[in-house]
Amino acid sequence: MFHTTTTEVNSLKCLDLLPNVTVYEQMTEIEFGGKKTLMLPWIINYEDFDQMVLKHYDYCFAHLDIVGFDMGGMLSEYGLTMLQVMEKFDHTFTGHYHTRINRESADGKTVTYVGSPYQITRIDRNHERGYLVLDTDTDAYEWHNNTQSIKFHSFNYPTIDRTKVKGNVIDIHIPYDKQNETKQIYDLIKELDALFPAYPVNTFNDDPPVNGDEVELNVETGRFNIMNMAKTYIDQLDLDKVTNDELYKALQELYEQFKGIDD
Secondary structure, three states: OOOOOOOOOOOOHHHHHOOOOOOOOOOEEEEEOOEEEEEEOOOOOHHHHHHHOOOOEEEEEEEOOEOOOEOOOOEOOOOEOHHHHHHHEEEEEEEOOOOOEEEEOOOOOEEEEOOOOOOOOHHHOOOOOEEEEEEOOOOEEEEEEOOOOOOEEEEEOOOOOHHHOOOOEEEEEEOHHHOOOHHHHHHHHHHHHOOOOOOOOEEEEOOOOOEOOEOOOOOOHHHHOHHHHHHHHHOOOOOOOOOHHHHHHHHHHHHHHHOOOOO
């Protein structure tokens, strides 16, 4: 959907060209598996809902905002209520929110958010995505997980599940007390990038730990001296032709020779 005020511009139009595919751009009543069914695309104004839907249906396939459902980190406060929906339909299957959710009333009526077919953003992390198959004879349905599309994974260094890297978005969080392991982190990222993630591996430096309500800021100024930083890095190198101390000494001589010289 490009506009919220009309359904005429949408990304699904092209699918209508495929065999055995019908895109419903307007509210349409059909018989589906012997059941009265309403195909209900995006509603421009929910105040018109009761005037739009005048009959009762066994099934509704829709694109709805329903109050009280998870819309990605928060609950929806806008749209129809479950009572409004269940007064019109026995079983509602709707898109719009990414997370799979099913709710059932005491009399067996259901509202099911089918979720997105694949993970779209990091907020979808750790939640399965895919599609469902409905048996209209029994009203039962079965989820089928998408095992092909990109997934978002997050790991805490140095523990990485390498089997999840290929084809996916990988975030690595570096604990504060390990952020000086520059060489090891560099080598790890190089190794993981060679496993063909969807994009280059992302790294995030975690903040220092906070104890209670007070934060004690203890900055070791020596740690930020350029030669101390260089020594920390050189100490992590695995060298063949020179020792780590010899390399550091040579760098130190260059530093002493050129420090204070302006460009």
